[in-house]
Amino acid sequence: MExxxxxxxxxxxxxxxxxxPAFTLLxxxxxRLGLTGTKPGCERGECGACTVLLDGEPVNSCLILAPQVEGREVLTIEGLADGDKLNPIxxxxxxxxxxxxxxxxxGMIMSATALLDTNPEPSRDEIKTAISGNLCRCTGYTKIIRAIEVAAERIRKR
Amino acid sequence: MTSYRYIGRRVPRIDARDKVTGRTVYSTDRYSENMLRARVLRSSLPHAKIIRLDVSRARELPGVEAVLTHEDIPGHNGFGIVTPNWPVLCVDRVRYRGDALALVAARDEETAEEALSLIEVEYEPLPIIETPEEALREDAPLIHEGGNIQHSMDIPPKGDVEKGLAESDIVIEETYSTQFMEHAYLETEGGVAIYDEEEGVITVWCGDQYAFRDQLQIARSLDWDPLKIRVIGSPTGGAFGGKDEISVQIHLALLAYYTKKPVRLHWSREESIVAGPKRHAMKTTFRIGMGNDGKLKAIDVKVVANTGAYDTIAGPVLNLSLESSPGPYKYPQSRFRGISVYTNNAMGGEFRGFGAAQVVFGLEQELDKLAERLGMDPIEFRLLNAVEEGDISALGHRLQTSVGIKETLEAARKTDLWRDREKIKRDLNAAARYKKFGVGVASEWHAVGLGVGLPDFSNIIVEIHEGGEIILRTGAIEIGQGNLTAYAQMLAEALGCDIEKIKVIHGDTFESPDSGTVTASRSILINGNAILDAVKTLQPKLIEIAADKFGIPGDELEYSDGRVSFRSDPDRTLTLAELADHAGSSGVPIKVTGTAVFATSDKDFGDGLPHNYYTYITQIALVGVDTGTGEVEVLKVISLPEMGKAINVDGVEGQCEGAVVMGQGYTLYENVVVEKGEFKTTGFATYILPTALDVPEQETVIVEKFEKSGPFGAKGVGEAPTVPVTPAIVNAIYDAVRVRFKKLPITPEAVLEKMRDLAGTEER
Known part of the structure; x- marks a missing residue:
């Protein structure tokens, strides 16, 4: 196809x-763009591994078609650090x-970024809700939730 | 108490920075120009004869570079960790829905997909065998020529179990059944292969658990020199036992060989669920006898495993079910028997917990029932029967390494959750009258290592380069658990150097030595011992180099903390960097190897049984049961593992926290549903994993006990915490609503039904 x-x-x-035209954003x-930090986990919107921010909103990039991003803003994991300086999350x-x-x-960090961008003082339940679309099979989420709490505290103190 | 700089501390992972920036390159992240996309044609029936397989139309489709069938396999058409009877590409028969019939490589995904649809297959359906019961019927069709029993094991009985049961005051009997469980690693099976014609080398990148075994399995199927097959298996995006076996490796190597172009194959989520191995579905029957004094007298266990169509590693899984089934308790008489049976259901295979999760689910409920019969506290009851170091186990072997079960139970008894459980339940209930709350406990011993009689070794290499960079080479794969960081910690501690100086080269058959497989909770113990062995060789070598540099006899020098110094003048030293520079300038770089072999048990029952090392663990769960909906909420879990010495505290906690949630999923939600051989669960909308909203608050209480033959006293902890959490939750549900479960998963419907039955009984 053309x-x-x-x-x-x-x-x-x-x-x-x-x-x-039928390519997903993922x-x-x-x-095409060599940004392999965004991961395919199911390619049908069920795992959150491919989460990116589209105009600041977290989306499953496997459910967005490439032409849909025309003129819009996409943020991926590769865009968070400032050179060697990592972001607080x-x-x-x-x-x-x-x-x-x-x-x-x-994907988890992108969902956390979207949360802390709009809600710098999230409760633990708000954190859990924000990442509830991101499956993790290794960690049991405990340390991820803690890390997001720590990042939120640091961002607030700035 | 030895004071350590890295061991037993919270050390940030050496691979974390690349993982949080998206820079880590997993094997499925590899793309290049002209890279072909591959797809696998899977069987459309669960059991059938193949009458005709015609790929001619697919081969003619423009953009298709290769379509391969069994006729294109130069070597052995099969793979399997123990018995290689799982076909690479089926010849005349399919035995489950995941069976592979043909491979396609094309210029893009869409063309590959279209080519699959052009392959014509004519089948003659055969009867579908779903369960071991059906497979064992006399008139059952044979799934394999040798019969439907894949493996049977009868451990030599200890004493006379019938006599022991007859002499018991209380005897209970029950059968428990468990479902197939999916690994659900976030990175599905996949990778890339390239054939370098000039060198005759095929390179396969594929996240796995043992690159060296993959290398041999690929070589066997391609009839190729294994030394001309390079497998790079690390890192991988989760494995949990499911990537120890071959998935895409042989298919990729074949396609690269035939097309002479880079090829990429990445299974879809559905393909991963249908084709890949699962935790075996099992049925376990216990008969347990005890005296009125609360002492266990006899245990008789029978396990029947539904192993699916092929062998992979089903025999050892069943064996470990039997070994795990009595738990860490003393029984004077015992008998353990099991069979593993072929079916056309999902494929049973290796899964974290390796046969133990299925049986401990039942055992630890039986123990609670026995304690209740005597009105004993569940922890007191377990303590009364728990084994100690030097005891003879239920299987009859002597426990010659550290045994910490009593310590984990004592520590559990001291937790606030256990001590104040009645008050905690009351307070919770006051705030939610429609819920009932319960606290449950369960324990386990989990074997560490492959077991007696199996090749259970490690080799590692340590090099010191000019400028002082230290390279640690290990064949071990980073499957996520943090083993590379633990190796770096152990090497830094043993050498007395900064961990930042260490670079780990891992999981590459051309660049690292064979360290054995990353499975069986074995990596910390065996690779740690190999690292210490290397350092033992390295230190005299460093002194030799310093002696050469200073021109004095070596015995006037000593090594400590990353430098060689004069005994007479400790301020005169040579650092590792200076030593490496001197060695480099004299043309002999610093490089040593270390090896280690597992010490084995004093008994040998065959096929790896029994083991010499165990992780001991107790877990406590607090649950709330909604009496209106039957929904079970896990509110808190405390894990108390004894794994020898903890190398990385964050690592141990991470293993426990992840394992607990995996066990929670197994207990309450997860179920690979297969009906008449067809998969009803094909993604995460139907196969339900716990999310961040479902998980309990967690606490890990590390119960350390020095194991003298382990590195710095360590054993391993990867699997154990995923096992007793299930019966701890089930015992907690019983504590809350007085109903027991013989079957997993425990759905809200099952809870409501049991509660209604109970209410009915009480009314009568």
């Missing part, structure tokens, strides 16, 4: 990329040992 051109803001930079990121995930196999972690 490819189309899509233009959008990706991690703060304008990109213009050719894509088959496949576009991974297969990433730092807290390391410090609180919230990472095991790590495959769900980019």
């Amino acid at each position: 490819e189309i051109t899509v233009q959008f803001m990706l991690n703060g930079k304008a990109v213009r990329v050719e894509t088959p 496949r576009l990121l991974r297969e 990433q730092e807290a995930f390391i410090e609180k040992s919230a990472v095991q196999c790590g495959y769900c972690i980019p």
